[in-house]
Amino acid sequence: xxxxxxxxxxxxxxxxxxxxxxxxxxxxxxxxxxxxxxxxxxxxxxxxxxxxxxxxxxxxxxxxxxxxxxxxxxxxxxxxxxxxxxxxxxxxxxxxxxxxxxxxxxxxxxxxxxxxxxxxxxxxxxxxxxxxxxxxxxxxxxxxxxxxxxxxxxxxxxxxxxxxxxxxxxxxxxxxxxxxxxxxxxxxxxxxxxxxxxxxxxxxxxxxxxxxxxxxxxxxxxxxxxxxxxxxxxxxxxxxxxxxxxxxxxxxxxxxxxxxxxxxxxxxxxxxxxxxxxxxxxxxxxxxxxxxxxxxxxxxxxxxxxxxxxxxxxxxxxxxxxxxxxxxxxxxxxxxxxxxxxxxxxxxxxxxxxxxxxxxxxxxxxxxxxxxxxxxxxxxxxxxxxxxxxxxxxxxxxxxxxxxxxxxxxxxxxxxxxxxxxxxxxxxxxxxxxxxxxxxxxxxxxxxxxxxxxxxxxxxxxxxxxxxxxxxxxxxxxxxxxxxxxxxxxxxxxxxxxxxxxxxxxxxxxxxxxxxxxxxxxxxxxxxxxxxxxxxxxxxxxxxxxxxxxxxxxxxxxxxxxxxxxxxxxxxxxxxxxxxxxxxxxxxxxxxxxxxxxx
Numbered sequence: 001x002x003x004x005x006x007x008x009x010x011x012x013x014x015x016x017x018x019x020x021x022x023x024x025x026x027x028x029x030x031x032x033x034x035x036x037x038x039x040x041x042x043x044x045x046x047x048x049x050x051x052x053x054x055x056x057x058x059x060x061x062x063x064x065x066x067x068x069x070x071x072x073x074x075x076x077x078x079x080x081x082x083x084x085x086x087x088x089x090x091x092x093x094x095x096x097x098x099x100x101x102x103x104x105x106x107x108x109x110x111x112x113x114x115x116x117x118x119x120x121x122x123x124x125x126x127x128x129x130x131x132x133x134x135x136x137x138x139x140x141x142x143x144x145x146x147x148x149x150x151x152x153x154x155x156x157x158x159x160x161x162x163x164x165x166x167x168x169x170x171x172x173x174x175x176x177x178x179x180x181x182x183x184x185x186x187x188x189x190x191x192x193x194x195x196x197x198x199x200x201x202x203x204x205x206x207x208x209x210x211x212x213x214x215x216x217x218x219x220x221x222x223x224x225x226x227x228x229x230x231x232x233x234x235x236x237x238x239x240x241x242x243x244x245x246x247x248x249x250x251x252x253x254x255x256x257x258x259x260x261x262x263x264x265x266x267x268x269x270x271x272x273x274x275x276x277x278x279x280x281x282x283x284x285x286x287x288x289x290x291x292x293x294x295x296x297x298x299x300x301x302x303x304x305x306x307x308x309x310x311x312x313x314x315x316x317x318x319x320x321x322x323x324x325x326x327x328x329x330x331x332x333x334x335x336x337x338x339x340x341x342x343x344x345x346x347x348x349x350x351x352x353x354x355x356x357x358x359x360x361x362x363x364x365x366x367x368x369x370x371x372x373x374x375x376x377x378x379x380x381x382x383x384x385x386x387x388x389x390x391x392x393x394x395x396x397x398x399x400x401x402x403x404x405x406x407x408x409x410x411x412x413x414x415x416x417x418x419x420x421x422x423x424x425x426x427x428x429x430x431x432x433x434x435x436x437x438x439x440x441x442x443x444x445x446x447x448x449x450x451x452x453x454x455x456x457x458x459x460x461x462x463x464x465x466x467x468x469x470x471x472x473x474x475x476x477x478x479x480x481x482x483x484x485x486x487x488x489x490x491x492x493x494x495x496x497x498x499x500x501x502x503x504x505x506x507x508x509x510x511x512x513x514x515x516x517x518x519x520x521x522x523x524x525x526x527x528x529x530x531x532x533x534x535x536x537x538x539x540x541x542x543x544x545x546x547x548x549x550x551x552x553x554x555x556x557x558x559x560x561x562x563x564x565x566x567x568x569x570x571x572x573x574x575x576x577x578x579x580x581x582x583x584x585x586x587x588x589x590x591x592x593x594x595x596x597x598x599x
Contacts, residue, residue: 002318003054004119004311006046009558010357011111012039014364017543018536019107024368027375029103038108041093045112048088052081053119060122060261061428070249072201072263081123082156082204091127091156095134099150106374110303110367114360117307121432122261124307126159126199128300132293133160133211137230140281140289148236149209159205162293163194163212163231163267173213173287174222178269180214180229180277189274190214190231193251193266196439200265201233201250207242208233211293212269212277213286220284228286229277231269247275258431295393297440299366302396305404305436306359312404312411312429313352319415319424320345339414347572348410354569355407357540358533359400365536366392387462391454392532398446398522399529401436408433447521450528455503456510463503470496470535477538482545484567491570492534495577499531502584519591520584527580534574541566 015021015038025033060075085091094109095101116124134153137145152158169175178192190212194200201208210231219225234242247270254264269275281289320340327334328341339345366389373386408430412419419426437443455463474496477489502524510517544559544566551559 002315003050004057004115005314006042006049006115006118007310007360008042008046010360011042011114013540013543013558013562014361015107017540018361018365019368024105024107024371027105027371028377029097029375030105030371032103033105033108037104041104041108042111044088045090045115048084048090049115049119052084053116053123056081057120057122057261058425058428060120061432062260064260065253065263067250067253070201070251071203072250072253072265073203074263075261078123078261079204082126085127086156091130092154095131095154096138099134099138099146100154105367105371107364107367107371110299110363113300113303114307114310114363117304118311119307120261121304121308122259124304125259125262126202126204127156128297128304129162129198130156130158130160131300132162132296133209135296136211136228136280136289136293139292140228141230142280145230145278145280148240149230149232152207152240153209157205158207158209159199159202160209160211161197161200162290162297163197163200163210164290165195166193167195173226176213176215176226178212178214180216180227180279181274182216183276186278188214188216188229188277188279189270190229190277191270191274193268195266196254197265197267198439199263200267201253202263206234207236210248210267210269211280211290213290214269214277216283223287225284226286226290227283228280228289230280231275231277235276247272257434258428259435294440298397298446299363299370299393301436301440302359302393302398302400303363305400305402305433306356306363308404308429308433308436309352309356309359309400309407312408312426312433313349313356315424315426315429316352316411316414317349319418319426320349323416323418345414348414350565350568351572352407352410354537354565355403355533355573357565358537358569358573359403361536361540362392362529362532363396363400366396384465387458388466391450391462391466394446394450394454395525395529395532397440398437398443398450398525399533401433402443402526403529404433404436405430443522443525447525448518450525451506451510451517451521452514455506460503460507464500466532467496467500467503470499470531473535473538473542477542480542480545482563484563485541485545488534488538488541488566488570491574492531492538495531495534495574498577498581499527502527502581505585516588516592519588523580523583523587527577527584530573530576530580534569537566537569 021035056077063075066073092101093104094106097103180188180190212229212231213226215225233248235244237243249268251266251268321338323339324336325339328337369385369389373382376382412426412430415424415426418424474489474493477485541563544562548559
C-alpha cells in the first residue's frame with residue numbers, strides 16, 4: 001500500500017500565483033519567512049508526513065485505542081511519532097516567539113496541516129485542538145495563565161482540548177449545565193460531564209489542558225451565562241512540572257465510524273471534591289472566548305477535508321493505473337487496459353483532482369488574509385482582511401468538508417468493489433471524512449452563520465467586495481487569446497452572476513423571512529465555495545499560461561496540466577452555479593410545505 005506524498009508542486013504553485021510572498025515577509029515578525037525558508041519547511045514537513053505519519057495511519061485505524069479504568073492507550077507507534085513531532089518543532093510553527101514559537105506565517109502552518117491530515121488525520125487532530133487552546137489563552141488569558149500553560153502547549157509537550165457540549169446540549173450550548181463554584185484562592189471547582197472530547201485523554205503528553213465551558217452560581221440563563229475555564233489534568237507545580245492529579249477523568253471512549261485512532265472521550269469533572277479550574281477572562285463571556293478556539297478549529301477542519309481529499313485522490317490514481325480491466329472505448333480489437341483509460345474513471349479522477357486543488361487554493365488565500373489581518377501596520381487593511389476571513393471561514397469549513405465526503409466516496413467508486421473492501425484503504429478515507437461536516441459545527445450551522453452573521457448583517461458589503469475581485473479575474477480570463485482561458489473566464493463570469501444574485505436575495509429577504517431564506521443557506525454556502533474555487537483556479541490558470549512561454553520539461557507539463565484542470569473545473573463544477581442559485585431563490589416553499597407528521 002503506497003504512502004502519502006505531499007503535493008509540493010501544487011502547494012508551491014498556489015503560493016507563487018496567489019500569494020504576495022514579499023508582502024507577507026514584510027509583515028512585522030515575518031522577516032525570516034523568505035521563499036527559501038518556506039520551501040525548506042515544506043520539504044521537511046513532506047518527509048515527516050510520508051515517513052512517520054502515513055505508515056501508522058492504517059495500523060492505527062485497525063488497532064484503535066484501549067480504555068482501562070480511565071486511562072487511554074494510543075495505537076502502536078503513536079507515542080514515538082508524537083515525540084518526534086514535538087522534537088521537530090512542528091507544533092510551534094506559527095506560534096508567537098514570546099511563548100517559544102517560531103513565528104512563521106499561518107499560511108505555512110496551514111500547508112503543513114494539510115500534510116498531517118493527508119497522511120494521518122487521527123494523529124493531526126491532537127495538535128489541531130492544542131492550537132485552539134493556545135489561541136484562546138493567548139488572546140484572553142491572564143498573564144499568570146499564559147506563563148503557566150503557553151510554553152508547554154506551544155512546544156507540544158502538553159496538549160489542549162475544547163470541552164463544549166454535554167449529553168443534553170448537543171450544539172445548543174445554552175443548555176450547558178457544568179457548574180463552576182468560586183473558591184477563596186481565586187480558583188473554581190468544576191462539576192459536570194462533557195461529551196465528544198477529542199484527545200480528552202491519551203498517553204502522548206505529560207499533561208492535558210482542558211478548556212471548559214461552565215456556569216458560575218449567579219450566571220444568567222442561556223448563552224450569556226457561560227464562562228470559560230482552564231482545567232489541567234495534572235495541577236502545575238511552581239517549577240512548571242505536572243503535580244498531583246486533578247479531579248478530571250475519562251469515563252469512556254466512543255466507538256466510531258472513522259478516525260479510530262483518535263480518542264473521542266466522555267470527560268467527568270468533579271465527583272471527588274471538584275476539578276480545580278481557572279477563569280479565562282471575565283465571567284459570562286465564555287462563549288465569546290470559545291469562539292476564538294472554534295473559528296481556529298473550523299478553519300483547520302476545512303483543511304482536514306483537503307488533506308483527506310488529496311489522499312483519496314492519490315490512492316485512486318495509483319489503483320487506476322494498476323488495475324487492468326476492459327478494453328478502451330472506441331478501440332476495436334484492443335487488449336485489456338488499465339482502468340485509468342476509461343472515460344468515466346478519468347472524469348471521476350478529474351473531479352477529485354480539480355476540486356482538491358480549488359480547495360487548497362482557497363485555504364491558502366484565507367490563511368494569508370489571517371496573517372495580514374493580525375499583523376499589517378494599517379488598521380483599515382487589517383479590518384478589511386479580517387472581514388474577508390470571517391466571511392470565508394464557514395465556506396472553508398463547510399464546502400471543503402462536504403466536498404471531502406464526495407471526493408473520498410469517488411475514491412471508493414474508482415476502486416469498484418475493491419473500494420468497499422477495507423484492505424485497499426479507500427474505505428478508511430471515506431469513513432474518516434464523514435465526521436468533518438459534523439464536528440466544530442455542522443454544515444447547517446456554518447451556512448446559517450454565513451447568511452446571517454456574515455452576509456445579512458453587513459448588507460452583503462464584504463461579499464460584494466469579493467464578488468468584484470472575482471469579476472475582475474473573470475474579465476481577464478475572458479479577454480485572453482487562449483481558448484481554454486476564454487472558456488474559464490466565461491464560465492466564471494456566469495457563476496459570479498449567479499452568486500451575486502443569490503447574495504442580493506439573502507440581503508433582501510433574510511430579516512423579514514428568515515425561515516424561508518434559511519432553506520437556501522447550505523446551497524448558498526456550496527455556491528460560494530464553488531465560485532470561490534473557480535475564481536482561484538482561474539487565477540492559477542492565468543498564471544500558468546503566463547509562465548508557459550519560459551517553461552520547459554516537467555515545469556511546462558505541470559503548467560499545461562494546471563490549465564487543463566482549471567478548464568475541467570469550469571466545465572464540470574462551475575456549471576452547478578445556476579442550479580444552486582435557483583434553489584436558493586425558489587426552493588423554500590416545497591421544503592417547508594409538509595406538516596411535521598407528514599414526514
